[in-house]
Amino acid sequence: MVCLGNICRSPLAEGILQSKVSTDAVFVDSAGTAAYHVGNLPDERSVEVARKYGIDITTQKARKFTVKDFDNFDVIYAMDDSNYQHIILLARNTEEHQKVKMVLNETQPDQNFSVPDPYYGESQGFEKVYKMLNEACDIIANNFIRK
Ligand code: 4NP
Numbered sequence: 001m002v003c004l005g006n007i008c009r010s011p012l013a014e015g016i017l018q019s020k021v022s023t024d025a026v027f028v029d030s031a032g033t034a035a036y037h038v039g040n041l042p043d044e045r046s047v048e049v050a051r052k053y054g055i056d057i058t059t060q061k062a063r064k065f066t067v068k069d070f071d072n073f074d075v076i077y078a079m080d081d082s083n084y085q086h087i088i089l090l091a092r093n094t095e096e097h098q099k100v101k102m103v104l105n106e107t108q109p110d111q112n113f114s115v116p117d118p119y120y121g122e123s124q125g126f127e128k129v130y131k132m133l134n135e136a137c138d139i140i141a142n143n144f145i146r147k
Pocket of ligand 1: 007
């Protein structure tokens, strides 16, 4: 799960998806395309909305997406257009390019909708992001072995 800072959207996506699939079956992680917040905990507003739905994301620490992630992951979900462009520029071949998907295409196929960046907004923005990601992760989880 990849966003810009790895403190708002992608930590939520990681926590939500991991809550729906067995850790034995699927390894879920998140990263940011920018390094501003490397080593930081998720944003308190993401922590709060996750906690509200019974998910603890406080064990996560922000890291930057690297080209090695193409070796370690089968699917790479971008939260928005700009993350997507950034990641595909790092792809070394067609196979890697094809691993990159827009996460909301799970709920709205082929639309390339972006998860809005809630960083500069109000806490309702985090609730909205949670709901979008929860729906997308339901579909992703159904493709694996659900807990
Ligand atoms: P995220 O949100 O990409 O969902 O983690 C942001 C976090 C930090 C910044 C922008 C977006 N920032 O500009 O520091």
